[in-house]
Amino acid sequence: MSPDTDIDMPMHDEDRMPFWDADGEPVQALAPGDAPAPIRYDSALDALREVFGYEAFRGEQQAIIEHIISGGDALVLMPTGGGKSLCYQIPSLVRPGVGVVISPLIALMQDQVDALQELGVRAAFLNSTQTPGQAREVERAFLRGELDLLYVAPERLLTPRCLDFLSQGRIALFAIDEAHCVSQWGHDFRPEYQGLSLLAERWPGIPRVALTATATAATRSDIVSCLALQDAPQFVASFDRPNLYYRIVEKQEVRRQLLDFIRAEHAGECGIIYALSRTRVEQTAEFLTRNGITALPYHAGLDARIRADHQARFLREDGIVMVATIAFGMGVNKPDVRFVAHIDLPKSVEGYYQETGRAGRDGLPADAWLAYGLQDVVQQRRMIDDSDGDPLHQRRQMRQLDAMLALCETVTCRRQDLLAYFGQTIEPCGNCDTCLEPPAAWDGTVAVQKLLSAVYRLWRERGQRFGGGHLIDILRGQMTDRVKQHGHDTLSVFGVGENLSVDAWRGILRQALALGLLTVDLEGYGTLALTEASRAVLKGERTLMLRPVAVKRAKTSRQRTTTAAQLDALPPDALARFEHLRAWRARVAKEHSLPAYVIFHDATLREIALQCPDSLDALAGISGVGARKLETYGADVVACVAQVQS
Structure with a gap:
């Protein structure tokens, strides 16, 4: 586990106590017939349009969502920014009960919940940043069926108290975000995630969806095994992020x-x-x-x-x-x-x-x-x-x-x-x-042979190993104090690479390591040793095409990739509206203590600036403007557009 992982630990002694309300009375889960009638949407598309303000799903989103709504488990692989969160948020709004999201970072739960609440979704979290009173209020809301989504860190979920607490409520689904943490093949192994296999045992009838942006075939196999998802379909979107x-x-x-x-x-x-x-x-x-x-x-x-x-x-x-x-x-x-x-x-x-x-x-x-x-x-x-x-x-x-x-x-x-x-x-x-800027690959076979020969000679003739810097000095024929001390100027490879610069040799050495022709002997303080793959190169049985050494040169021009470049393409009148809308958004975000993008994304403001909606009906047709945001901000947005128009 990374030492810099954000971990949620049990927060209070009360974690082992029963569930009490603000009046000190035990909170009991209500029977389904007594629970307040939640706002549920007839279809996934209704929820997408009314809550999130989008007219259509992207890629396999709809197939994934419909599968989960029908009660199926799933493994979802989608690139960052590809819309993974909708794959569990929308089923949580359609299925009866509360969607429980296992999220690895408590520092981000507040922002995720804030963004959902801005959309009118009844979301909350349980973690160690809360006071006992705040945690009890969330527990009460969950047990009384007053939530759509509840975010919990894996460490908290696995405590006996939390498991018992969840068992008393009605759960719509379990969403295991950043599911690659389950795997020892994953890039940031999180042992607590492996304990999530108990979800299948304790709640066999509740759909579970594991989601991640990165997983090789080996990592996917680990996720499936650890989370008991052998019978679940795998939805694998393209990993490409063309932008x-x-x-x-x-x-x-x-x-x-x-x-x-x-x-x-x-x-x-x-x-x-x-x-x-x-x-x-x-x-x-x-x-x-x-x-x-x-x-x-x-x-x-x-x-x-x-x-x-x-x-x-x-x-x-x-x-x-x-x-x-x-x-x-x-x-x-x-x-x-x-x-x-x-x-x-x-x-x-x-x-x-x-x-x-x-x-x-x-x-x-x-x-x-x-x-x-x-x-x-x-x-x-x-x-x-x-x-x-x-x-x-x-x-x-x-x-x-x-x-x-x-x-x-x-x-x-x-x-x-x-x-x-x-x-x-x-x-x-x-x-x-x-x-x-395609690199002009060059035949570096002879240069690599000289490098490997230097490593071989030092070890075979002297029983010595050295790091890259000293090897380069030998190859370039540099009479350093260290070279003199060890008598390495008498080696047959001394000076055979004097035609190449230090930077060039560093690039060759780096690529030899990348190609597996050399390895770092860590017991020898970072010295270099040959590998089995070195043999074919030394015997002339393998040709090596290498990248050229990087040289300092003037930066080549390419098309700007900034947001500013995108805005440059707006007509002057639309740009003025966009900037006016951004200023309004900044004021609102500050008043609400929210990130500006939670109010509206730049892409939505850009579309508003281009289309100039003059009524709430016109504004409702713009992507990213859901029913809650239309109700909360619609009149102000239309007024902003009108101010710049006049």
């Missing part, structure tokens, strides 16, 4: 590279930056702040109040950049994140895909930017070696890392390689760095 531009660069001066990237392409916009350590998070946030970027740190080592404040600012203010460990982001529903940057190598392709998927959830163009270098490889392999997992788990982690390295070093379309990892195929995408 994301994937770019991976060689790490040089990474903080300066990051700053240049933000200034050039995302000035004043919202983004997330992922770093591997808490120290790196804080140093990067401080560096960006000193250079005029509004950046906030987020990791589990910070005081809970600081984390909550930083998350609230990120969700509610424009242009905030969050620098974080993987503790941040899972379940974040902020639609206008314009970039996700990694300044350290992710542990796996699953993790990389999940984290980059937090950008561009509104469907507008967004960037996935990653900088990595040789030291990242050594550091990640050391972390695997030092981990508490058994040898089998460590081998799985190493294979995941190898797949991530292969993605970084590919000379073909990155999106093709990314989707191939999940078993899907596409044509070259035209929206990644290797498609727009």
Whole structure:
């Protein structure tokens, strides 16, 4: 389990007590005939239109929803931003009872519940941020059938008190969000999730839906086994996020590279930056702040109040950049994140895909930017070696890392390689760095042979192993103190690579590691050793086409991917209406202490600005304007449009 995972623990001694109401009397679940008549929708489409304001489902949403409404279990794989939440929210509004959502991050439950309540959905959560009185009020509402959805963290759900409590109410379904946490193959193993197998045993007649944005065939198999979903259909949507531009660069001066990237392409916009350590998070946030970027740190080592404040600012203010460990982001529903940057190598392709998927959830163009270098490889392999997992788990982690390295070093379309990892195929995408600026692959066989020979000579002739920096000095014929000390200038490989620069050799070494031709000997403090695959290269039986070394050059121009670029396309009169609507939305959001996107998404405001609705009926026809929002905000929106028209 990640040390930066947001965990909900039992909050009070009262967790072991009976359920009491505000008057100190035990709360009993009402008989079905006595419960207040809930608002239930005749069909999934009715709920979609009246609550969420959309006219039609996307992809397999309708098939999934109808299957769950009819009482079936399901495993749902959909990319981040693909509409997974509707797959359990709408059945919870149609089926009798309360939809119980197992959500891994308590820090995000409040925002998820706020967004649903804005839509008129009766949603609540139970977690350790609540006072005993607040928790009792939620329990009372659940037992009396006054909720549509209840969010609970897995740690809380598995307590005897919570299980007994849920048994007294009427449950419409169980939704297990971020279901990849069930799997030891998953990128962020969460042991508590494996205990959720008891749902099938304790509530055999209640539909269960497991949902995730990332799962290989192996991870899906684990989910099915752990959650007893062997008979459940699997709905697997395309993993492609065509609005994301994937770019991976060689790490040089990474903080300066990051700053240049933000200034050039995302000035004043919202983004997330992922770093591997808490120290790196804080140093990067401080560096960006000193250079005029509004950046906030987020990791589990910070005081809970600081984390909550930083998350609230990120969700509610424009242009905030969050620098974080993987503790941040899972379940974040902020639609206008314009970039996700990694300044350290992710542990796996699953993790990389999940984290980059937090950008561009509104469907507008967004960037996935990653900088990595040789030291990242050594550091990640050391972390695997030092981990508490058994040898089998460590081998799985190493294979995941190898797949991530292969993605970084590919000379073909990155999106093709990314989707191939999940078993899907596409044509070259035209929206990644290797498609727009194809690397001129070169025959690096001889260079790699020289590198492998240096490793071999040191070990065979001297019984020694060294790290990459010293190997490069030997190959380039550099008479360093260390070379002199060990007499390595007498090796036959000394100076055989003097025609290549240090940067070029670093790139060759990095790719040799990615290709499995070298391995990091962690017991030897990060020294390098040959692998079985090295033999074919040394014997000349294998040709190696490598990526060219990165050179510093002027940034090539490409079409802007920002929201601002989208707004530039609006006619001047529509742009004026859009800005007026945004200002109104900001005031309302501040008054209600809500993120602005919970009121209306940018895409909805843009459509309103273009269509100029002059009545509530006209406004009701715009995507994203449901019945509750029409009732609450409709008159103000029409008035805003009229003010700019006049």
